[in-house]
Amino acid sequence: MRSAEGRGRTLDEAVDAALIELGESRRNVDVKVLSEGSEETVVEVTVIEAESAAAAAPADGKGEMARTLVEGLLKHMGIRAQVTTRQGSEPTTLDISGRDLGALIGWRGETLRALQSVTNVMVGRHLGEGERIIVDVERYRQRREHTVREIALRAARQVKMTGDAITLDAMQPFERRAIHLALEGDPEVTSSSIGEEPERRVVVGLRKPAAG
Amino acid sequence: MTARTAAERIRKAIALVNAVEDGAGDEEITPTEIAEAIRDCLELSDVDRVTNVRRYLGEALDAVSDGMPADFVAMTLYAALGALQEGSPGT
Numbered sequence: 001m002r003s004a005e006g007r008g009r010t011l012d013e014a015v016d017a018a019l020i021e022l023g024e025s026r027r028n029v030d031v032k033v034l035s036e037g038s039e040e041t042v043v044e045v046t047v048i049e050a051e052s053a054a055a056a057a058p059a060d061g062k063g064e065m066a067r068t069l070v071e072g073l074l075k076h077m078g079i080r081a082q083v084t085t086r087q088g089s090e091p092t093t094l095d096i097s098g099r100d101l102g103a104l105i106g107w108r109g110e111t112l113r114a115l116q117s118v119t120n121v122m123v124g125r126h127l128g129e130g131e132r133i134i135v136d137v138e139r140y141r142q143r144r145e146h147t148v149r150e151i152a153l154r155a156a157r158q159v160k161m162t163g164d165a166i167t168l169d170a171m172q173p174f175e176r177r178a179i180h181l182a183l184e185g186d187p188e189v190t191s192s193s194i195g196e197e198p199e200r201r202v203v204v205g206l207r208k209p210a211a212g
Numbered sequence: 213m214t215a216r217t218a219a220e221r222i223r224k225a226i227a228l229v230n231a232v233e234d235g236a237g238d239e240e241i242t243p244t245e246i247a248e249a250i251r252d253c254l255e256l257s258d259v260d261r262v263t264n265v266r267r268y269l270g271e272a273l274d275a276v277s278d279g280m281p282a283d284f285v286a287m288t289l290y291a292a293l294g295a296l297q298e299g300s301p302g303t
Contacts (some may be wrong), residue, residue, distance in 0.1 A: 113226075113230060114290040117283040117286040118290075120281070121281070121283050124281060124284070132233070132283075171242065172227075172234070174234045179232060197231055198226075
């Protein structure tokens with residue numbers, strides 16, 4: 001399995017550096033953040049082997065069933081795209097890749113979200129309670145999670161410098177969740193959400209010292 | 213009130229359902245709140261101007277009452293939103 005380390009000022013720059021070294025596009029790789037700092041971000045980018053991904057799919061009956069269903073849906077929609085089951089992901093994740101799939105993502109991921117809902121309704125009776133299928137297009141969800149994580153870390157740095165709380169833009173639940181997870185281990189800052197859906201926002205502020 | 217207002221209210225209901233499914237970890241949303249958001253949509257006269265929008269919203273409300281999975285509720289709300297957008301150019 002080919003992999004490369006990438007360094008840059010931002011996550012995107014680091015990933016791009018590794019992709020150039022590997023000669024690959026974002027849709028064919030897995031990204032692991034090794035370190036993230038104010039000056040430099042280091043990532044490890046690993047190429048996903050198409051053959052091993054295809055070989056892993058039949059082992060997961062539900063994933064394979066969902067994959068076939070989504071493939072059929074896309075065909076009916078007149079979209080030419082490849083659907084694969086992401087290896088080792090929990091919950092089961094389907095990756096859709098192809099050209100010009102922006103329309104499949106839609107405004108703030110709305111169309112992608114709708115596709116995921118339809119997929120889960122179609123395979124729902126084969127899934128256990130609380131079990132879900134995640135649908136991703138061109139790793140949009142993963143990229144958004146990385147982006148909001150970077151936003152969270154940047155906001156945390158600023159809060160520590162100025163002492164003032166920062167209110168971020170309105171975000172989707174999975175994005176807010178990524179921010180809370182990114183900051184939960186930081187002893188100096190805390191994150192909370194305010195407002196009502198769909199305008200709910202995360203506020204990053206200084207953690208108050210424990211009383212006593 | 214415009215079809216845009218109706219679309220915004222449907223999006224709010226969808227966002228509430230999605231928040232339950234995604235487990236944002238920063239809120240507790242009850243079925244009552246989702247049902248209220250759908251009823252807010254049904255109060256608008258615009259939902260009667262486009263075929264099927266009221267029907268889909270009614271089905272979504274029934275699904276919440278019946279304890280159907282969040283994805284099923286979301287799919288029905290997306291159907292209402294889609295019908296509204298198809299029937300109201302420019303929204």
